[in-house]
Amino acid sequence: MSLTIIGTVAFDAIETPFGKTDKIIGGAATYASLSASYFTKKINLVGVVGDDFPKETIEMFQKHGINTEGLQIKQGEKSFFWAGKYHNDMNTRDTLATELNVLANFDPIIPESYQNTEYLMLGNLTPTIQRTVVERLRKRPKLILMDTMNFWMDTAWDELMKTLKLVDVLSINDEEARQLAKEYSLVKAARKILTMGPKVLVIKKGEHGALLFNQTQVFFAPALPLEDVFDPTGAGDTFAGGFIGYLAKTGDISFENMKNAVIYGSAMASLCVEKFGTERLQNLQINEIENRIREFIDLVQFEITLS
Amino acid sequence: MSLTIIGTVAFDAIETPFGKTDKIIGGAATYASLSASYFTKKINLVGVVGDDFPKETIEMFQKHGINTEGLQIKQGEKSFFWAGKYHNDMNTRDTLATELNVLANFDPIIPESYQNTEYLMLGNLTPTIQRTVVERLRKRPKLILMDTMNFWMDTAWDELMKTLKLVDVLSINDEEARQLAKEYSLVKAARKILTMGPKVLVIKKGEHGALLFNQTQVFFAPALPLEDVFDPTGAGDTFAGGFIGYLAKTGDISFENMKNAVIYGSAMASLCVEKFGTERLQNLQINEIENRIREFIDLVQFEITLS
Numbered sequence: 177m178s179l180t181i182i183g184t185v186a187f188d189a190i191e192t193p194f195g196k197t198d199k200i201i202g203g204a205a206t207y208a209s210l211s212a213s214y215f216t217k218k219i220n221l222v223g224v225v226g227d228d229f230p231k232e233t234i235e236m237f238q239k240h241g242i243n244t245e246g247l248q249i250k251q252g253e254k255s256f257f258w259a260g261k262y263h264n265d266m267n268t269r270d271t272l273a274t275e276l277n278v279l280a281n282f283d284p285i286i287p288e289s290y291q292n293t294e295y296l297m298l299g300n301l302t303p304t305i306q307r308t309v310v311e312r313l314r315k316r317p318k319l320i321l322m323d324t325m326n327f328w329m330d331t332a333w334d335e336l337m338k339t340l341k342l343v344d345v346l347s348i349n350d351e352e353a354r355q356l357a358k359e360y361s362l363v364k365a366a367r368k369i370l371t372m373g374p375k376v377l378v379i380k381k382g383e384h385g386a387l388l389f390n391q392t393q394v395f396f397a398p399a400l401p402l403e404d405v406f407d408p409t410g411a412g413d414t415f416a417g418g419f420i421g422y423l424a425k426t427g428d429i430s431f432e433n434m435k436n437a438v439i440y441g442s443a444m445a446s447l448c449v450e451k452f453g454t455e456r457l458q459n460l461q462i463n464e465i466e467n468r469i470r471e472f473i474d475l476v477q478f479e480i481t482l483s
Numbered sequence: 484m485s486l487t488i489i490g491t492v493a494f495d496a497i498e499t500p501f502g503k504t505d506k507i508i509g510g511a512a513t514y515a516s517l518s519a520s521y522f523t524k525k526i527n528l529v530g531v532v533g534d535d536f537p538k539e540t541i542e543m544f545q546k547h548g549i550n551t552e553g554l555q556i557k558q559g560e561k562s563f564f565w566a567g568k569y570h571n572d573m574n575t576r577d578t579l580a581t582e583l584n585v586l587a588n589f590d591p592i593i594p595e596s597y598q599n600t601e602y603l604m605l606g607n608l609t610p611t612i613q614r615t616v617v618e619r620l621r622k623r624p625k626l627i628l629m630d631t632m633n634f635w636m637d638t639a640w641d642e643l644m645k646t647l648k649l650v651d652v653l654s655i656n657d658e659e660a661r662q663l664a665k666e667y668s669l670v671k672a673a674r675k676i677l678t679m680g681p682k683v684l685v686i687k688k689g690e691h692g693a694l695l696f697n698q699t700q701v702f703f704a705p706a707l708p709l710e711d712v713f714d715p716t717g718a719g720d721t722f723a724g725g726f727i728g729y730l731a732k733t734g735d736i737s738f739e740n741m742k743n744a745v746i747y748g749s750a751m752a753s754l755c756v757e758k759f760g761t762e763r764l765q766n767l768q769i770n771e772i773e774n775r776i777r778e779f780i781d782l783v784q785f786e787i788t789l790s
Contacts, residue, residue, distance in 0.1 A: 264667065265667070360571065360572070361709070361710055361711055362708055363708045363709060363710045364710055364711075381691070384688070384691040384692075385691075385692075385705065387708060393781075394708055394782060395781075395782060395783075395785070396705040396708070396782045396783055397783075397785075398692070398703040398705065401669055401670045401694060401701055401703070402668070402670060403668055403670045403671055404668055404671075432785075432786070435784075435785040435786075436785055436786070436787050438785075439785055439787060440787075466789050469787060469789060470789065473787065474700075474702075475701060475702060475703045476702070476703055476704075476783045477742075478702070478704075478739075478742040478743055478745075478746055479739070479742075479743070480743050480746060480776060480780065482773050482776060482777065
């Protein structure tokens with residue numbers, strides 16, 4: 177079933193303890209679309225780039241089954257650019273540069289062929305732009321997933337609250353959940369966030385895995401213990417893309433199936449961080465993903481029989 | 484099968500964001516023995532207290548099936564005392580007071596009835612005392628579990644290395660694993676630690692669960708997401724006591740059964756932290772433990788069928 181993904185398509189410059197890159201392809205929608213492309217080939221991308229963005233990358237998107245009709249190319253303008261440096265623990269980073277460029281005046285266009293999309297992922301952007309996309313779809317999708325970040329909680333609280341009311345699933349990290357709910361306990365935070373609009377909440381905890389909550393149930397997926405995390409950039413977007421890609425593939429949005437989606441999302445994220453940027457996501461084999469899923473099963477499976 | 488536990492039996496004074504206590508019963512061997520007592524009634528305690536230690540507590544131990552013949556009571560001396568204050572995140576704490584008292588000259592006595600013990604837990608103490616206990620057992624136990632802490636890595640490295648060579652299972656937290664192996668990646672740290680003596684390593688990650696490693700396999704158990712952690716004191720010892728208690732009950736030290744032991748240990752720890760000190764551990768019902776196990780199963784169970 178068709179999946180529309182909106183978010184940044186951009187350049188990143190990344191420095192980790194393992195090395196540094198010049199400008200490479202990045203952005204939330206880039207990671208999410210590539211990740212989802214291993215589950216469905218009906219992906220609609222909504223975003224904006226400048227004329228500095230490589231044609232080959234757009235062709236690479238298309239080869240992955242990603243429709244780029246909704247990716248605006250602004251002549252004479254530059255793509256969004258972010259530069260960051262990760263600390264030794266790989267969990268914290270400093271932003272070295274943020275150049276909004278084309279993003280400053282981004283007005284998302286929904287091509288006619290994107291109407292009737294059944295799954296929608298609102299990648300991290302201003303909550304106002306995210307809401308605009310929902311409003312521009314004539315038919316409400318079967319499932320809307322939203323990603324956001326602490327920056328919008330600090331600067332656009334009221335807009336964020338309005339957009340939250342429109343979504344089914346919210347995907348944020350543990351610190352963002354605490355800030356959004358003003359609760360330290362993640363269980364209490366989840367309960368509070370589930371009164372703000374979303375019916376399902378995913379809390380991403382990086383190397384500590386991910387939690388999935390609805391009103392009455394909770395599910396936990398670990399992160400795979402990796403020898404080295406090479407570059408964590410895009411891991412959260414890759415997770416979300418794999419999560420909603422799996423839901424779109426199976427067409428089943430029950431909580432039980434969302435558990436599987438969390439495992440697939442975690443597997444995709446664990447693959448993504450093994451190389452810089454999107455390198456790993458561009459060239460995955462299905463059996464690599466399946467082997468990763470088997471590792472997750474082995475990691476958490478136990479047999480206790482209670483009387 | 485019989486299980487001998489050595490460690491501190493002590494007084495604690497605890498302050499958390501939820502309240503504070505006067506001197507209450509604490510100590511690694513106290514938590515571990517009480518936790519193990521829900522799995523086996525053949526527990527031998529080795530430790531030392533002063534004549535200030537309450538008779539009623541020793542009777543409470545005995546009611547739990549804990550043999551206190553190896554618990555020395557030093558007349559005219561005072562029990563070990565620790566006071567600490569937890570920060571708001573409950574993951575970090577300040578030590579406000581440490582009074583060694585009877586522990587300063589602790590020479591562990593192994594009563595004749597403790598000989599031939601099949602399971603041995605070396606609770607956190609100087610590595611030299613831990614090794615003394617192993618040497619004073621005429622027959623090597625079937626399984627030796629050791630707990631230790633960063634303090635001994637800082638102050639008694641050579642002694643720690645000698646003792647490590649004698650044990651089967653090492654149980655430490657993530658920061659301690661990193662310090663011991665001088666590796667940030669827990670996967671790399673585990674591999675290195677498994678060359679130091681232990682054949683199995685448990686890495687406790689507090690609210691982020693626990694990892695179980697042997698040379699070729701890894702297993703992960705989450706921590707149960709709790710609304711509130713009331714008092715984390717003793718959680719690691721309670722985990723280790725539940726882990727080895729379950730192994731002693733089942734008599735099966737395979738890696739597969741150790742996975743179950745990790746789940747039982749995690750369940751016991753999740754119950755322990757719900758009240759101050761040992762209050763919860765003193766009065767548990769078997770069905771409370773089984774319900775907690777069911778929550779763990781629900782938390783991580785998923786159904787993915789791969790072709």
